[in-house]
Amino acid sequence: MPREITAYSNPLVKRVRDLRDKRHRREARQFLAEGLRILTEARETGRLPRLLFFARPSAQHPLVRDLVAAVEQNGGEAIETTPDILSKLSGKDNPQAVVGVFDEFGTTLDALDRTSAGIWLVAERLRDPGNLGTILRTGDAVGAGGLILIGECVDPFSVEAVRASMGALFTMPVVQTGWGDFLNWLRQGPGQLVGLSLDTDHDYRGVRYAAPTFLLTGNEAQGMPAEYAAACDTLVKIPMLGKADSLNAAVATAVMAYEVLAQQRG
Amino acid sequence: MPREITAYSNPLVKRVRDLRDKRHRREARQFLAEGLRILTEARETGRLPRLLFFARPSAQHPLVRDLVAAVEQNGGEAIETTPDILSKLSGKDNPQAVVGVFDEFGTTLDALDRTSAGIWLVAERLRDPGNLGTILRTGDAVGAGGLILIGECVDPFSVEAVRASMGALFTMPVVQTGWGDFLNWLRQGPGQLVGLSLDTDHDYRGVRYAAPTFLLTGNEAQGMPAEYAAACDTLVKIPMLGKADSLNAAVATAVMAYEVLAQQRG
Incomplete structure (x- = not known):
């Protein structure tokens, strides 16, 4: 039976809310994910939250009932609460029906x-x-093998990243590593490293992308360091016809990834 | 000579800060844009702010000096202020060097x-x-003619939209209209309407896109109404190989737009 929490002063509410903060996530090695769609996706990949908060009005929703049962069967705890507390947990005015606390996970290059x-x-x-x-x-959509994060990247377990991933955080392997370790690993096997750059004449449509292709996207404001660019097998450029000199990083990655996909599917 | 405002209680500070709110923007018919990069881009397209706030530490930056001079010559006002007040105006911890108040603009289908x-x-x-x-x-990057917003869309003059546009709000014509008016206008001249949809077998790479092509993207959560889809000349689908059933709307638009661009450039 789910226990009930209706007081915002409950210490568990505070602890869970703190997971919106990176430092607390690091200490607890846990993170928040919200919404029936994302939590159901997580469940389908075998990941269930340690704690599941749901609001009374949605307690009878079949997907909520299934989630509650699965969480409890898995040794986790389901907690009935108020829409107001759910709002506080998710930091949004229109709270999702459910908020889950998951153990962090991750993988390594060697895996x-x-x-x-x-x-x-x-x-x-x-x-x-x-x-x-x-x-x-996008990586999920193109069937990518995973996302490799180099250097000081934003936390993939932040609430905003999990939300924007729409559940792909649970389906896509994510590795956090350094440039040297990545390059060492990369060169121990097949794979071409393709860098998105503004300083090249190679149009991204004019290059052949054999499998596996590793698409490297640089920092939003600065692009990638010259050293990284020099280590790429190929640098490619997406045409820019307007006044701006760059695309949003996620957009550029997607345009590239779909070109690679189209070529590899023949 | 720029006047100086150092008190957060100054009524002008409050009035400008209120422009972060849609209702106040509607009343004032003005909006905020931040950052040297975006304001310089705006200036290059002939748009100067009515009010320009800059922080003392950046007063000697050549681009800031140029902006101040241009704004004053244009009959606007430049206001020296503190980094703290700039933070309050922009709602960000790390404020931009400049914040500008612009008159709203827009265009019509007939234009x-x-x-x-x-x-x-x-x-x-x-x-x-x-x-x-x-x-x-993205529209700027692919050389699109403009963005036509149908129905109840988010305000293109919101601080977040202006920020994410990286200045393209100033270079890309934006029309806000209704579906009926759009369709009437569209059918009075050349142009194929291509809708992004999940309910079609037409792969987006298998369709020929003659100029002018109008790319229709639906609501983030629901896609487009059946009535809109039925009015399209073609529906196309971007392949989804993973667990998720859709792409981010801006990503999907970009993948489509770059396919159209590649075809039209031959």
């Missing part, structure tokens, strides 16, 4: 099977959580 | 020359300001 996918996404010093989540969502 | 561009972007009930701004930024 990746690079031959399992034709496209791999690599991003360095990505700063915007919305971009990170959107890149995960 | 568009549809033969001036091969790509036009159309979005209906777009709800996320980041998506709207990102679509404008």
Whole structure:
């Protein structure tokens, strides 16, 4: 039976709300995910929250009932609460029906099977959580093998990143590593490293992308360091016909990834 | 000579800060844009703010000096203030060097020359300001003729949309209209209407896009109404290989727009 929490002063509410903050996530090694759609997606990939908060008005929703049962069967706890407390937990005026607290997870380069996918996404010093989540969502859509984060990137477990990923955080392997380790790993097997750059004449449509292709996207404001660009097998450019000199990082990654996908599907 | 405002209680500070709110923007018919990059871009397209706030530490930056001079010559006012007040105006911890108050602008369907561009972007009930701004930024990059907003869309002059557009709000014509008026106008001249949909077998790469092509993107959560889909000349689908059933709306628009651009450039 789910227990009930209706007081905002409840210490558990405070602890969960603190998970919106990176420092608290690091300490607890847990993160928040919200919404029936995302939590159901997580469940389908075998990930269930330790804690599941749901609001009384949605307690009878079949998907909520299924989630509650699955969480409890898995040894987690389901907690009935008020829409107001759900709002506080999610930081949104219109709260989702459910908020879950998940254990953090992740993977390592050595655990990746690079031959399992034709496209791999690599991003360095990505700063915007919305971009990170959107890149995960795109990665899922193109069947990418995973997302490799290089250097000081935004936390993939931030509330905004999880939200923008629309559940792809649960389906896409994410590795957090450094440039040197990545490059060492990359060169121990097949795979071409393709960098998105403004300083090249190679149009992205004119290059052949064999599997596996690793697409490297640089920092939103600065692009990638010259050293990284020099280590790429190919640099490619997406045409820019207007006044602006760059695309949004998630948009550029998606335009590239769909070109690679189209070529690899023949 | 710029006047100086250092008190947060100054009524002008409050009035400008209120422009972060849609209701106040509607009443004042003005909006905020931040950052040297965006304001310089605006200036290059001939748009100068009525009011320009800048922080003392950046007063000697050449681009700030140029902006101040241009604004004053144009009959506007430049106001020196503190980084703290700039933070309050922009709602960000790390304020931009400048914040400008611009008169709203916009255009109408009848003012568009549809033969001036091969790509036009159309979005209906777009709800996320980041998506709207990102679509404008992409539209600029592909040389689109403009963005036509159908129905209840998020305000293109919201701080978040202007920010995400990276200045493209100033370079891309934006029309806000209704579905009936749009369709009437569309059918009075050349142009195919291509809708992004999940309910079609037409892969987006298998369709020929003659100029001018109007790309219609539906609401983030629901897609477009059946009536709109039925009015399209073609519905196309972007392949989805993963668990998720849709892409971010700005990403989907960009993937489509770059396919159209690639075809039209031959």
